[in-house]
Amino acid sequence: MNALYTAVATANGREGRAVSSDGQIDLPLGFPQALGGNGQGTNPEQLFAAGYAACFASAMGSIARQEKIDVKDVSITAEVSIGKDEKDGGFGLAVVLRAEMPAHLEGEPGRELLEKTHAYCPYSKATRGNIDVRLVVE
Structure with a gap:
């Protein structure tokens, strides 16, 4: 495949952060309450x-x-x-x-x-x- 665009993001687990290389995404991550988490952060x-x-x-x-x-x-x-x-x-x-x-x-x-x-x-x-x-x- 000849890539037209490549998105790059880094995460360090379900209770860390997700960050895109361009900074457009910088989100706290967390387990949803349904999976035993506190629901603080996206998943x-x-x-x-x-x-x-x-x-x-x-x-x-x-x-x-x-x-x-x-x-x-x-x-x-x-x-x-x-x-x-x-x-x-x-x-x-x-x-x-x-x-x-x-x-x-x-x-x-x-x-x-x-x-x-x-x-x-x-x-x-x-x-x-x-x-x-x-x-x-x-």
């Missing part, structure tokens, strides 16, 4: 959810421009869950991508656009076959 699942939602929305915009579809009122929500991986006893992730669609994209047109976006989005490509990703049209 990797939140960061992944934000990145996936933004990337997916951008990918949808690209598809929509090609097909001359108005998606200005579409919003994408990514729900990233962490849980025990039954196969190895470690942890695994699952994602639900929720697309809130305007009236002109209700039903099959919205579902078709969602599927095309899932095939095109770099995050979806990276997770395919590794993480269960469920698509929901709302």
Whole structure:
């Protein structure tokens, strides 16, 4: 792959900091309360959810421009869950991508656009076959 851009960030654990090389991200990290933490600071699942939602929305915009579809009122929500991986006893992730669609994209047109976006989005490509990703049209 010929890289067009490379993001660089450094973290020192779930209860440390995450810092990007350009300083745009400088966040305290912490375990969520659901995992026994105090909830002070963001966590990797939140960061992944934000990145996936933004990337997916951008990918949808690209598809929509090609097909001359108005998606200005579409919003994408990514729900990233962490849980025990039954196969190895470690942890695994699952994602639900929720697309809130305007009236002109209700039903099959919205579902078709969602599927095309899932095939095109770099995050979806990276997770395919590794993480269960469920698509929901709302």
